[in-house]
Amino acid sequence: MKLSLLTTYLESLAPLAYQEDYDNSGLIVGNPEQEVNQALISLDCTEAVVDEAIAKGCQVIISHHPIVFRGLKKFNGKTYVERVVEKAIRNHIAIYAIHTNLDNVMNGVNERICETLGLTNCRILNPKNGLLKKLVTYVPTEKAEQVRNALFHAGAGNIGDYSECSFSAEGTGTFKGGEDTNPYVGEPGTRHYENEVRIETVYPANLESKLLMALFLAHPYEEVAYDLYSLTNQHQQVGSGMIGELDEVMDEGEFLFEIKEKMQAQVIRHTAFTGKSVKRVAVCGGAGGFLLKHAIAAGADVFVTADYKYHEFFDAEGKIVIADIGHFESEQFTQQLLYEIIRKKFTNFAVRLTEINTNPVKYFI
Numbered sequence: 001m002k003l004s005l006l007t008t009y010l011e012s013l014a015p016l017a018y019q020e021d022y023d024n025s026g027l028i029v030g031n032p033e034q035e036v037n038q039a040l041i042s043l044d045c046t047e048a049v050v051d052e053a054i055a056k057g058c059q060v061i062i063s064h065h066p067i068v069f070r071g072l073k074k075f076n077g078k079t080y081v082e083r084v085v086e087k088a089i090r091n092h093i094a095i096y097a098i099h100t101n102l103d104n105v106m107n108g109v110n111e112r113i114c115e116t117l118g119l120t121n122c123r124i125l126n127p128k129n130g131l132l133k134k135l136v137t138y139v140p141t142e143k144a145e146q147v148r149n150a151l152f153h154a155g156a157g158n159i160g161d162y163s164e165c166s167f168s169a170e171g172t173g174t175f176k177g178g179e180d181t182n183p184y185v186g187e188p189g190t191r192h193y194e195n196e197v198r199i200e201t202v203y204p205a206n207l208e209s210k211l212l213m214a215l216f217l218a219h220p221y222e223e224v225a226y227d228l229y230s231l232t233n234q235h236q237q238v239g240s241g242m243i244g245e246l247d248e249v250m251d252e253g254e255f256l257f258e259i260k261e262k263m264q265a266q267v268i269r270h271t272a273f274t275g276k277s278v279k280r281v282a283v284c285g286g287a288g289g290f291l292l293k294h295a296i297a298a299g300a301d302v303f304v305t306a307d308y309k310y311h312e313f314f315d316a317e318g319k320i321v322i323a324d325i326g327h328f329e330s331e332q333f334t335q336q337l338l339y340e341i342i343r344k345k346f347t348n349f350a351v352r353l354t355e356i357n358t359n360p361v362k363y364f365i
């Protein structure tokens, strides 16, 4: 199939608009039109992973971490980043990264950590602002349901676990068509009064063009009256980190032992135990230190994350146990997640997991 079919599907689950500013998710190397029949999944796209893709006949590497973060100015093989990109291009291998956009969605990196740790009632720890907008449109009464259906179908009206959310109020619209118009009701040159329904509904900003297209197709008027509003509401289903609960409380040592086993962590660097039992647990795959205040505010007993620095550990202040399990360890099950996502959707497409452990950190125990 075409590579774009695969990437468009992945981006319907984890839209590129949801990635962080510093990130570089998306198609990094390759042509969206190229044919692919086999993908290799990895956390990092190293030279060894590109070699593995060549050996296994995979035309695309789906990697969590983008191989290119900043602009590359030279390609003379001095750094591993240059060598990976050059080797991929020479061998017609595409590289696609699905990074913080997969961190920031409900069914992404952090949900997989929550599942692995056996947490329930999970929600986004730090939901994002500025991703939601509101559409208001005015529709002749008999076409209101048709327009509502079209808007919902295009992705509007989702609030938390509720779908098809909208508000309608009846009123009177007026319009007077110019000489060259062909109004749906009334006559050109005469002011017309029409019973209309004002429909308002919320939508994710990244779906705006799709939504407007659906509106214009479903609305009977030549000139559709509509307003678009920016909202400052949080998007409950998009954002960083996650918080959930254990079914039964555990003591802190017991829980850390459990993390070690379930997350296959060789070492956990952690702050002093608080002496409280563990019920609520916040998680963030990769470097999650920026979420500590959110974890504390949400009442988490333990914060499972990675990449903590010495001084940052002091910020626990005896309120929470920070458990740094290692970057690779925290995100390793993302490979399996991607495998399952692609496998389920494209049943005739071959997906393979890398056999290389790309963790650059070794433990001398």
Ligand SMILES: [Zn+2]
Pocket: 065, 285, 286, 287, 327, 331
């Ligand atoms: Zn990471």
